[in-house]
Amino acid sequence: MNPSIASPVRRACIATALLGALAAATPALAQTSYTVSVSLDYTGPFANVMDSWWGGQQSVFDWWNETRGKALGIKLDVKTHDLRYDASVVARTWPQILSQDKPIVFLGMGSPDLVSLMKRLPGDKVPMIMGTAMIGPLWTANGWHFSYRPTYSQEFAGLFDYLQKRLPEKRALRVGTVSTQGLAGYVDQVNGVVALAKTYPERFAVVSQQWVDNQPVSVTNQIREMAKANPDLILVGTNTAQVVATVKALKELGLKTPIVTSSHNGLNEAAKAVPIADLEGSYSVFAFAPYNDPTVKVAEIFAKYNKTKGTWGITSAQTAGQALLAVAAIERAATKVGADKLSGQAVYDALLAGPFPAEQFLGLLPTVALTSAAPFPTEHLAVKAMTVKGGKLVAVSEDWMPVPPLEKW
Amino acid sequence: MAMLPSGVFFSSHAAERALVRTPPQRLALAALLLVLVLLPLLLNDYLLGVLTLAGVTLVAVLGLHITVGMAGQLNLGQSAFVGVGAFVAAALAAKGWSLWLCIPAAALAAGAVSILFGLPAVRIKGFYLALTTIAAQIMFPIVMIRLPEAWFGGTAGLPVDPPAVFGLVLDTPRSIYGLVLAVVVLAFLGAANLSRSRIGRAFRAMHDNDIASSVIGVDLARTKIMAFFAGAFFAGISGALYAYYVRYVSTEQFTLWLSVWYVGMLIVGGLHTPLGAVLGVLTITALQEGVHAAGGWVMAQTGSSLSGGTVFALTNVVLGGVIVLMLLFEPLGLAHRWALLKAAYRIWPYPRA
Numbered sequence: 143m144n145p146s147i148a149s150p151v152r153r154a155c156i157a158t159a160l161l162g163a164l165a166a167a168t169p170a171l172a173q174t175s176y177t178v179s180v181s182l183d184y185t186g187p188f189a190n191v192m193d194s195w196w197g198g199q200q201s202v203f204d205w206w207n208e209t210r211g212k213a214l215g216i217k218l219d220v221k222t223h224d225l226r227y228d229a230s231v232v233a234r235t236w237p238q239i240l241s242q243d244k245p246i247v248f249l250g251m252g253s254p255d256l257v258s259l260m261k262r263l264p265g266d267k268v269p270m271i272m273g274t275a276m277i278g279p280l281w282t283a284n285g286w287h288f289s290y291r292p293t294y295s296q297e298f299a300g301l302f303d304y305l306q307k308r309l310p311e312k313r314a315l316r317v318g319t320v321s322t323q324g325l326a327g328y329v330d331q332v333n334g335v336v337a338l339a340k341t342y343p344e345r346f347a348v349v350s351q352q353w354v355d356n357q358p359v360s361v362t363n364q365i366r367e368m369a370k371a372n373p374d375l376i377l378v379g380t381n382t383a384q385v386v387a388t389v390k391a392l393k394e395l396g397l398k399t400p401i402v403t404s405s406h407n408g409l410n411e412a413a414k415a416v417p418i419a420d421l422e423g424s425y426s427v428f429a430f431a432p433y434n435d436p437t438v439k440v441a442e443i444f445a446k447y448n449k450t451k452g453t454w455g456i457t458s459a460q461t462a463g464q465a466l467l468a469v470a471a472i473e474r475a476a477t478k479v480g481a482d483k484l485s486g487q488a489v490y491d492a493l494l495a496g497p498f499p500a501e502q503f504l505g506l507l508p509t510v511a512l513t514s515a516a517p518f519p520t521e522h523l524a525v526k527a528m529t530v531k532g533g534k535l536v537a538v539s540e541d542w543m544p545v546p547p548l549e550k551w
Numbered sequence: 552m553a554m555l556p557s558g559v560f561f562s563s564h565a566a567e568r569a570l571v572r573t574p575p576q577r578l579a580l581a582a583l584l585l586v587l588v589l590l591p592l593l594l595n596d597y598l599l600g601v602l603t604l605a606g607v608t609l610v611a612v613l614g615l616h617i618t619v620g621m622a623g624q625l626n627l628g629q630s631a632f633v634g635v636g637a638f639v640a641a642a643l644a645a646k647g648w649s650l651w652l653c654i655p656a657a658a659l660a661a662g663a664v665s666i667l668f669g670l671p672a673v674r675i676k677g678f679y680l681a682l683t684t685i686a687a688q689i690m691f692p693i694v695m696i697r698l699p700e701a702w703f704g705g706t707a708g709l710p711v712d713p714p715a716v717f718g719l720v721l722d723t724p725r726s727i728y729g730l731v732l733a734v735v736v737l738a739f740l741g742a743a744n745l746s747r748s749r750i751g752r753a754f755r756a757m758h759d760n761d762i763a764s765s766v767i768g769v770d771l772a773r774t775k776i777m778a779f780f781a782g783a784f785f786a787g788i789s790g791a792l793y794a795y796y797v798r799y800v801s802t803e804q805f806t807l808w809l810s811v812w813y814v815g816m817l818i819v820g821g822l823h824t825p826l827g828a829v830l831g832v833l834t835i836t837a838l839q840e841g842v843h844a845a846g847g848w849v850m851a852q853t854g855s856s857l858s859g860g861t862v863f864a865l866t867n868v869v870l871g872g873v874i875v876l877m878l879l880f881e882p883l884g885l886a887h888r889w890a891l892l893k894a895a896y897r898i899w900p901y902p903r904a
Contacts, residue, residue: 185866189863233797234599234600234601234603237723241596253803261798279704279707324692324696
């Protein structure tokens with residue numbers, strides 16, 4: 143106690159000092175918190191891959207909060223919801239998510255989120271970012287749902303383009319398709335490839351379309367029929383069961399035709415059911431870099447920040463891409479409107495405010511250019527692919543493979 | 552006729568035939584309706600959503616009660632008829648038709664389609680008829696996708712705007728719950744009254760013994776088709792409500808799996824009364840939610856030693872197990888157990904006869 147200073151004066155001095163200290167500390171403390179809601183499936187059909195799925199997203203968000211978010215004065219509070227990959231569960235849970243979370247962006251899982259929310263999002267002013275490839279019928283304008291991946295057919299087209307250019311003679315690449323009637327997404331994959339062949343008849347030809355059961359026991363008869371048309375490759379973009387059945391059929395018939403798959407039914411998944419040697423020369427193609435691509439720096443982020451039991455692979459790479467696009471949009475929105483004024487509308491505007499350069503995605507994604515004309519990029523499209531070579535999964539090309547332009551079918 | 556407490560008697564046939572016959576029953580009904588109306592104030596949006604969807608399902612299961620429970624015609628394609636209703640409602644709503652027209656049109660369309668698959672019932676029954684209705688289920692997505700895109704959206708399906716009633720847009724959980732509740736009450740009354748009508752009695756007679764019923768003058772062919780039509784009519788209404796609730800319809804939403812669950816709900820609740828449909832839907836919905844919630848809780852508590860896939864599988868095992876147990880120990884369903892409880896309560900303290 144200093145008796146030379148009168149008590150009221152001393153109190154005023156202390157108060158001033160405290161305020162000064164508080165003011166000095168303000169820039170460090172002024173971190174605005176926003177909610178990002180995430181759709182997951184812990185108790186539905188995709189529950190078994192959920193650790194890796196969520197791990198990809200969680201590690202990116204944690205990394206971003208600790209680094210770039212801190213610098214911007216933003217903290218993302220990520221709230222997960224077990225929506226069971228069920229459209230009716232999504233529909234009945236969404237109002238609660240909206241009222242309780244008040245998210246500035248929502249990360250969807252797949253078609254149940256799309257079908258239940260695409261009509262609501264514009265009114266609710268919450269943009270949704272997907273990590274799955276899209277389908278042609280969802281190619282509509284002015285939506286609030288986006289994916290960094292184009293349609294499955296466009297992803298396949300990127301690989302077909304690459305392979306056709308490397309054919310020993312100048313002719314069309316002959317494609318056979320295996321898919322299932324009655325399932326809209328599966329039918330659309332084939333429709334898109336047929337549209338590709340119609341657009342570039344001198345480069346691509348769909349020589350045989352085989353429609354099989356969704357979970358077939360055998361597709362040997364169908365592959366035997368397809369073999370008469372002598373395809374260069376067989377597209378099976380549907381599910382792992384059909385990939386496995388096609389592999390077995392080819393082996394049974396003594397054929398060596400490569401199979402082209404997507405990310406969800408890719409080589410990793412098929413290799414769990416058949417010897418990897420039987421997949422020699424087959425492909426998985428998608429609009430993000432393979433998880434084992436050495437240029438993908440996100441793998442290091444996953445290794446450092448992942449808190450789940452998931453492992454770094456196709457699934458976590460896919461969802462990390464989803465989260466990277468979300469944080470890129472949030473960063474851009476914060477720059478535009480200010481870190482303390484973020485909203486769903488601001489993130490939506492940021493998503494449509496021009497291409498996101500590939501550098502922002504740490505090697506995982508190509509340039510992502512979204513417009514209001516489609517819920518996915520229609521320009522700067524590029525894919526990467528994996529193949530089995532000598533019993534090992536390797537990248538088809540170190541460079542991004544451009545996707546040939548394809549009009550809506 | 553259920554047993555009534557001593558001293559309760561009726562002085563007219565109409566009073567005896569009424570659905571609600573005694574003052575305590577009226578009081579109980581009024582209390583139930585009041586609770587149902589006030590529920591939106593008590594429940595959060597999620598639980599309200601669960602109830603709303605249960606209501607949508609209930610309308611379809613009430614239809615199944617008519618076809619299967621009342622008329623004895625096996626139907627494993629109810630989900631396809633729900634789908635027809637959903638697509639028709641969505642297509643008409645997109646053209647600007649109001650809710651008042653969309654729902655009846657969806658019901659009529661589903662009923663009309665059901666006639667195609669009800670026709671074989673004229674010649675076949677039992678297991679073979681069940682297979683025919685499965686054919687409806689399998690053909691539904693293939694046909695819907697192949698129809699011109701301008702009709703039902705083709706592979707894309709159809710988005711649906713929230714409906715409007717008297718200028719009020721039903722786009723909140725509470726408002727859509729109100730709509731579904733109103734329709735459920737009407738559907739329940741319709742199903743309950745149908746069994747007391749001439750057609751309902753023909754259904755019952757056919758259900759008990761089709762040959763004998765034809766001998767006493769029931770036109771079997773016509774009655775079987777009507778049974779399918781009535782059941783699918785309800786399914787169409789359910790489909791329209793589903794379309795308005797989820798706001799998007801695509802063929803993947805109406806699966807054989809869903810049809811099987813409808814039958815399971817009816818078995819658990821009881822085939823033969825509308826109350827059975829109510830109890831079945833509520834029980835199965837509660838079990839589904841309960842197993843998911845319990846699974847999630849266990850996973851959280853045990854640090855995910857139980858995988859999500861196990862919970863998913865467990866849900867189906869539990870629900871399938873409940874159906875098997877009901878078939879073994881209470882084949883008449885929960886409604887029968889409820890009737891026994893009521894009878895025991897009414898004659899208490901005397902033992903059951």
